[in-house]
Amino acid sequence: MVDLKIDVTGETCPVPLVELRKALRKVSPGEIVEVVGTHQASKKEIPMAVEALGSELVDVEEKDGVWKIKIRK
Protein backbone atom coordinates (compact mmCIF):
# COMPACT_ATOMS: atom_id res chain seq x y z
CA MET A 1 0.00 0.00 0.00
CA VAL A 2 3.00 2.28 0.52
CA ASP A 3 4.11 4.10 -2.62
CA LEU A 4 7.38 5.52 -1.35
CA LYS A 5 9.40 4.44 1.68
CA ILE A 6 12.11 6.61 3.15
CA ASP A 7 14.52 5.56 5.85
CA VAL A 8 16.00 8.29 8.04
CA THR A 9 17.06 6.11 10.95
CA GLY A 10 20.06 7.64 12.67
CA GLU A 11 19.54 10.98 10.94
CA THR A 12 19.07 14.09 13.01
CA CYS A 13 17.39 17.47 12.52
CA PRO A 14 16.74 18.75 9.83
CA VAL A 15 17.31 15.69 7.65
CA PRO A 16 14.07 13.79 8.46
CA LEU A 17 11.99 16.86 7.60
CA VAL A 18 14.00 17.55 4.46
CA GLU A 19 13.77 13.97 3.21
CA LEU A 20 10.04 13.93 3.89
CA ARG A 21 9.63 17.10 1.85
CA LYS A 22 11.62 15.60 -1.01
CA ALA A 23 9.49 12.44 -0.88
CA LEU A 24 6.23 14.37 -0.95
CA ARG A 25 7.41 16.26 -4.01
CA LYS A 26 8.08 12.96 -5.77
CA VAL A 27 4.74 11.23 -5.21
CA SER A 28 1.40 12.09 -6.77
CA PRO A 29 -1.64 13.26 -4.81
CA GLY A 30 -3.29 10.31 -3.05
CA GLU A 31 -0.09 8.29 -2.84
CA ILE A 32 1.35 7.15 0.49
CA VAL A 33 4.81 7.96 1.84
CA GLU A 34 6.20 5.97 4.74
CA VAL A 35 9.01 7.49 6.84
CA VAL A 36 11.02 5.40 9.29
CA GLY A 37 13.33 7.08 11.76
CA THR A 38 14.77 7.32 15.25
CA HIS A 39 15.07 11.05 15.94
CA GLN A 40 12.52 11.75 18.68
CA ALA A 41 11.98 15.42 17.81
CA SER A 42 11.12 14.43 14.25
CA LYS A 43 8.33 12.17 15.50
CA LYS A 44 6.65 15.33 16.78
CA GLU A 45 7.67 17.61 13.94
CA ILE A 46 6.80 15.47 10.96
CA PRO A 47 3.08 15.65 11.80
CA MET A 48 3.49 19.44 12.04
CA ALA A 49 5.07 19.57 8.61
CA VAL A 50 2.41 17.27 7.17
CA GLU A 51 -0.27 19.65 8.40
CA ALA A 52 1.59 22.70 7.12
CA LEU A 53 1.97 21.07 3.73
CA GLY A 54 -1.72 20.20 3.52
CA SER A 55 -1.15 16.45 3.42
CA GLU A 56 -2.84 13.78 5.49
CA LEU A 57 -1.31 12.03 8.46
CA VAL A 58 -2.41 8.44 8.09
CA ASP A 59 -0.61 6.60 10.88
CA VAL A 60 2.11 6.97 13.51
CA GLU A 61 3.61 3.96 15.26
CA GLU A 62 6.69 3.37 17.33
CA LYS A 63 8.55 0.29 18.47
CA ASP A 64 11.88 0.04 20.29
CA GLY A 65 12.76 3.64 19.60
CA VAL A 66 12.03 3.43 15.89
CA TRP A 67 8.99 5.32 14.65
CA LYS A 68 7.12 4.77 11.42
CA ILE A 69 4.88 7.49 10.00
CA LYS A 70 2.56 7.12 7.02
CA ILE A 71 1.43 10.16 5.08
CA ARG A 72 -0.99 10.50 2.20
CA LYS A 73 -0.22 13.42 -0.09
Next chain:
Amino acid sequence: MGDDIKKPDKSTIIVHSGDMDKIYSALIVSNGALSMGMEASIFFTFWGLQRLQTGGLEKGPLSKMHFLGLGKWMIKGRMKKANVASLERLLNDFRELGGKVIACEMTMEIMGIDKKDLNQDIIDEYGAVGTYVNEARDSKITLFI
Protein backbone atom coordinates in the same frame (compact mmCIF):
# COMPACT_ATOMS: atom_id res chain seq x y z
CA MET B 1 -12.09 39.45 -6.50
CA GLY B 2 -8.36 39.59 -7.02
CA ASP B 3 -5.79 36.85 -7.23
CA ASP B 4 -6.94 33.78 -5.26
CA ILE B 5 -3.70 31.88 -5.48
CA LYS B 6 -2.05 32.08 -2.08
CA LYS B 7 1.69 32.52 -2.28
CA PRO B 8 3.66 30.41 0.18
CA ASP B 9 5.09 32.09 3.28
CA LYS B 10 8.69 33.13 2.95
CA SER B 11 11.81 33.05 5.09
CA THR B 12 14.73 35.39 4.42
CA ILE B 13 17.97 35.21 6.35
CA ILE B 14 20.94 37.55 6.17
CA VAL B 15 24.12 35.67 6.92
CA HIS B 16 26.55 38.36 7.99
CA SER B 17 28.76 36.04 10.01
CA GLY B 18 31.13 33.47 8.61
CA ASP B 19 31.27 31.39 11.79
CA MET B 20 30.64 27.70 11.26
CA ASP B 21 27.97 27.30 13.93
CA LYS B 22 26.11 30.31 12.55
CA ILE B 23 26.13 28.92 9.03
CA TYR B 24 24.68 25.72 10.48
CA SER B 25 21.89 27.68 12.16
CA ALA B 26 21.06 29.54 8.97
CA LEU B 27 20.92 26.36 6.90
CA ILE B 28 19.00 24.33 9.46
CA VAL B 29 16.35 27.01 9.91
CA SER B 30 16.09 27.57 6.15
CA ASN B 31 15.80 23.86 5.45
CA GLY B 32 13.18 23.60 8.17
CA ALA B 33 11.19 26.39 6.56
CA LEU B 34 11.42 24.77 3.13
CA SER B 35 10.39 21.40 4.60
CA MET B 36 7.28 22.98 6.08
CA GLY B 37 6.23 24.39 2.73
CA MET B 38 7.73 27.87 2.88
CA GLU B 39 10.05 29.53 0.43
CA ALA B 40 13.46 30.46 1.67
CA SER B 41 16.36 32.62 0.65
CA ILE B 42 19.69 33.34 2.27
CA PHE B 43 21.53 36.57 1.64
CA PHE B 44 25.27 36.28 2.24
CA THR B 45 27.11 39.47 3.19
CA PHE B 46 30.42 40.44 4.80
CA TRP B 47 31.99 37.45 6.54
CA GLY B 48 29.27 35.14 5.28
CA LEU B 49 30.65 35.63 1.76
CA GLN B 50 33.84 33.85 2.77
CA ARG B 51 31.80 30.65 3.15
CA LEU B 52 30.72 30.94 -0.48
CA GLN B 53 34.29 30.94 -1.71
CA THR B 54 35.39 27.83 -3.56
CA GLY B 55 36.19 25.25 -0.89
CA GLY B 56 35.31 27.70 1.85
CA LEU B 57 32.04 26.34 3.17
CA GLU B 58 33.42 24.46 6.17
CA LYS B 59 36.28 26.87 6.92
CA GLY B 60 34.53 29.14 9.43
CA PRO B 61 35.67 29.24 13.05
CA LEU B 62 33.31 28.68 15.96
CA SER B 63 31.64 31.89 17.05
CA LYS B 64 32.67 31.20 20.64
CA MET B 65 35.18 28.90 22.31
CA HIS B 66 37.06 28.41 19.08
CA PHE B 67 40.30 28.03 21.14
CA LEU B 68 42.56 28.20 18.09
CA GLY B 69 40.62 25.37 16.48
CA LEU B 70 40.33 23.06 19.49
CA GLY B 71 36.77 24.13 20.19
CA LYS B 72 35.77 23.67 16.57
CA TRP B 73 37.37 20.22 16.54
CA MET B 74 35.43 19.26 19.65
CA ILE B 75 32.12 20.49 18.24
CA LYS B 76 32.75 18.69 14.97
CA GLY B 77 33.38 15.52 16.98
CA ARG B 78 30.03 15.91 18.70
CA MET B 79 28.34 16.58 15.38
CA LYS B 80 29.82 13.42 13.97
CA LYS B 81 28.60 11.46 16.98
CA ALA B 82 25.09 12.86 16.59
CA ASN B 83 25.28 12.22 12.84
CA VAL B 84 24.63 15.85 11.95
CA ALA B 85 24.53 16.50 8.22
CA SER B 86 27.48 18.31 6.67
CA LEU B 87 27.19 21.94 5.57
CA GLU B 88 27.62 20.77 2.00
CA ARG B 89 24.67 18.42 2.30
CA LEU B 90 22.52 21.03 4.03
CA LEU B 91 23.32 23.54 1.31
CA ASN B 92 22.54 21.04 -1.46
CA ASP B 93 19.25 20.11 0.21
CA PHE B 94 18.45 23.79 0.62
CA ARG B 95 18.88 24.44 -3.08
CA GLU B 96 17.18 21.21 -4.12
CA LEU B 97 14.07 22.23 -2.19
CA GLY B 98 14.04 25.56 -4.01
CA GLY B 99 16.01 27.73 -1.61
CA LYS B 100 17.87 30.69 -3.08
CA VAL B 101 21.45 31.70 -2.33
CA ILE B 102 22.07 35.38 -2.94
CA ALA B 103 25.52 36.97 -2.74
CA CYS B 104 25.78 40.63 -1.86
CA GLU B 105 27.82 42.42 -4.49
CA MET B 106 28.49 45.48 -2.41
CA THR B 107 30.09 43.66 0.50
CA MET B 108 31.99 41.50 -1.96
CA GLU B 109 33.92 44.63 -2.82
CA ILE B 110 34.50 45.49 0.83
CA MET B 111 35.77 41.99 1.57
CA GLY B 112 37.98 41.98 -1.49
CA ILE B 113 36.14 38.99 -2.94
CA ASP B 114 35.77 38.64 -6.67
CA LYS B 115 33.11 36.62 -8.52
CA LYS B 116 35.80 34.26 -9.71
CA ASP B 117 36.71 33.46 -6.08
CA LEU B 118 33.18 32.26 -5.40
CA ASN B 119 31.74 28.82 -6.03
CA GLN B 120 29.37 29.62 -8.89
CA ASP B 121 27.62 26.27 -8.56
CA ILE B 122 25.99 27.29 -5.31
CA ILE B 123 25.07 30.90 -6.01
CA ASP B 124 21.69 31.64 -7.56
CA GLU B 125 21.79 35.39 -7.70
CA TYR B 126 23.88 38.45 -7.06
CA GLY B 127 22.22 41.45 -5.51
CA ALA B 128 22.47 44.51 -3.36
CA VAL B 129 20.29 45.89 -0.59
CA GLY B 130 17.27 46.35 -2.83
CA THR B 131 17.24 42.63 -3.54
CA TYR B 132 17.33 41.90 0.17
CA VAL B 133 14.57 44.38 0.99
CA ASN B 134 12.34 42.94 -1.71
CA GLU B 135 12.85 39.45 -0.36
CA ALA B 136 12.43 40.51 3.24
CA ARG B 137 9.42 42.77 2.91
CA ASP B 138 7.08 39.90 2.25
CA SER B 139 8.82 37.34 4.42
CA LYS B 140 7.25 36.01 7.57
CA ILE B 141 10.56 34.90 8.94
CA THR B 142 13.46 37.36 8.74
CA LEU B 143 16.65 36.77 10.62
CA PHE B 144 20.09 38.31 10.90
CA ILE B 145 22.72 35.69 11.60
